[in-house]
Amino acid sequence: MNPAPLRTLARVVMATALLLAATACTNDSPSSSSKPPLPQASTAPAITSPSARTTAMNIRLTINGHRIDATLNDSPTARDFAAQLPLTLSVSDFNQAEKTADLPRKLSTTGAPEGADPQVGDLAYYAPWNHLATYYRDAPYATGLVILGHMADGGAEQLATADEITIEAAP
Numbered sequence: 001m002n003p004a005p006l007r008t009l010a011r012v013v014m015a016t017a018l019l020l021a022a023t024a025c026t027n028d029s030p031s032s033s034s035k036p037p038l039p040q041a042s043t044a045p046a047i048t049s050p051s052a053r054t055t056a057m058n059i060r061l062t063i064n065g066h067r068i069d070a071t072l073n074d075s076p077t078a079r080d081f082a083a084q085l086p087l088t089l090s091v092s093d094f095n096q097a098e099k100t101a102d103l104p105r106k107l108s109t110t111g112a113p114e115g116a117d118p119q120v121g122d123l124a125y126y127a128p129w130n131h132l133a134t135y136y137r138d139a140p141y142a143t144g145l146v147i148l149g150h151m152a153d154g155g156a157e158q159l160a161t162a163d164e165i166t167i168e169a170a171p
Contacts, residue, residue, distance in 0.1 A: 057082050059085065062165070064158050073147065073148065075147075077112055080107040081125065081148050086169070087168075
């Protein structure tokens with residue numbers, strides 16, 4: 001018998017076995033089982049998206065004499081913040097992106113995510129410093145930040161020059 005065809009056949013068999021083994025190890029291969037793939041665990045920080053922020057309470061901010069409507073979400077932290085209203089707070093600039101102010105007392109963070117990625121116009125609570133944070137520019141994800149709500153469009157522009165904010169329940 002001629003050894004050349006046997007060597008060729010052996011190579012084809014080896015290549016096929018390798019291909020089958022590699023294909024069986026990927027998630028893209030068809031499966032004979034009807035079970036859905038298992039979800040992958042993520043180590044990335046949870047991000048609070050605007051669609052996850054539900055409206056619980058309408059509030060009004062007064063900044064530089066301008067009234068700005070806002071909404072608080074339905075979280076324990078936002079409800080605790082609403083219980084402190086009305087508030088008039090002196091604010092200071094932080095990182096040329098937000099205005100912050102000391103709150104009269106710490107807020108509950110029960111059930112709050114580990115942190116958040118704030119958006120322009122967000123009202124948030126920075127738990128480590130017991131600060132209200134109001135965002136007029138983009139800012140990165142921060143551990144300890146809890147989104148409370150969001151200002152109506154146009155409200156964030158007033159923040160850049162603000163020295164004081166009054167927050168009250170909307171009529």
